[in-house]
Amino acid sequence: MNTHTEENYLKAIYNLSAVKGEANVNELSRHLEIKMPTVNSMMKRLADKKLIVYESYKPVRLTTKGEKEAALIIRKHRLTEMFLVEKMGFGWDEVHGIAEQIEHVQSSDFFAKMDELLGFPKIDPHGSPIPDKNGKMEWTEYHKLNECKTGDIVIFKAVTHSSDDFLKLLNVRELQLGTIIKIKSVEAFDGTMTIEYNKRKPEMLSHLVCDRILVANRKK
Amino acid sequence: MNTHTEENYLKAIYNLSAVKGEANVNELSRHLEIKMPTVNSMMKRLADKKLIVYESYKPVRLTTKGEKEAALIIRKHRLTEMFLVEKMGFGWDEVHGIAEQIEHVQSSDFFAKMDELLGFPKIDPHGSPIPDKNGKMEWTEYHKLNECKTGDIVIFKAVTHSSDDFLKLLNVRELQLGTIIKIKSVEAFDGTMTIEYNKRKPEMLSHLVCDRILVANRKK
């Protein structure tokens, strides 16, 4: 089995790889807040364990084995977040840090029970998909709120980042997953959007905020 | 803060101290399944951190600080066990190993929420008292089933050990906390007890089993 630490590295590689299919030492270092030489030596360890493919001065990629193990930790993380929100009454802005710890608990029964009590959920409280028991994860194709045009009507489906600050900003504005949003206008200069939802008075969201919100076209 | 490992040592010292007020290296070594020299060096670390008083070749004792920190971990352990049984549907024989991991989670909110959802329980699924937020624990004075005499009628209140095997043995015999037990006879030779409860046919329990069962006189 892998250590707690190795699991956190695997997860970080997995998340960074989602975009480009690979991750480099520098990004991992920033993401994990661990200095580059430390990351570098861990890359060698993970390569020895056949969890990643690593060649000097090249970005790393997860092996099939590494990818599966990463996905299974993410599964435990997201099931935990869902359990904390649905069964224990936490807010979506309060659960990431706790899940970051509980994801390392070794007990398949524990997570199987959560899964069952939750009714085998497919997404976590932030709209991210929960990988299945085999580590298979299916991303529905959402697009960024940013990329919408004036007049579009969309459904808020997921957030791409789950920092406290960001989620609290959404809380204050009563923006939740499932909210139907109408884009009233987009500021050409800085991308600030004015949107309307829930029969509230129009709300303005910065480009940075809109970049972290994923939406689907309101069809079905 | 203390590491995961230090917390486990503190807890072990606390539990061993319950009997004699102190713990020696040898017992700790056996209990934690860690070799004596390792325990010895940890004793020095804990002493440096003012969590125990340690003098060479003498048993160790927890300081007030150490005792409080140990009790707070035990609090987290027992709240977790209670939560797993009451809110997640686990058996009392399945929860110790999971709680052994979750007790190290750092989030006062998480355990406060468990406590609240459980209605601020005073005992865990094995009948052991849950220390309060200040680390204060009150042991009700129970006695061992072993010490009962023929004709006594008592209530099953707690177990002193929570190994799978032992708890499963009790499961099979439908012996649960709260069960009212009548002692039919005690074998003089080996201390085997014949008991009656729940209108079942009489059941025989070995001395070793009776030594791990705590009971109260059936009065109030």
Add this chain to the structure above:
DNA sequence: GCAACTAATTAGACTGTTCTAATAAAATCA
């Protein structure tokens, strides 16, 4: 009271995880 046994400690090694400082390779840019 000494021998034998048990408990505790010391010495030294090893793994895992982290760091800083120095160096080297790769990428960028002018």
Add this chain to the structure above:
DNA sequence: TGATTTTATTAGAACAGTCTAATTAGTTGC
């Protein structure tokens, strides 16, 4: 292309946590 900047690696140290082997201190049994 050559200089500069960025990224990656190496070298060496440190701490946490573990072990085995050797030694020493304390206890027990004749």
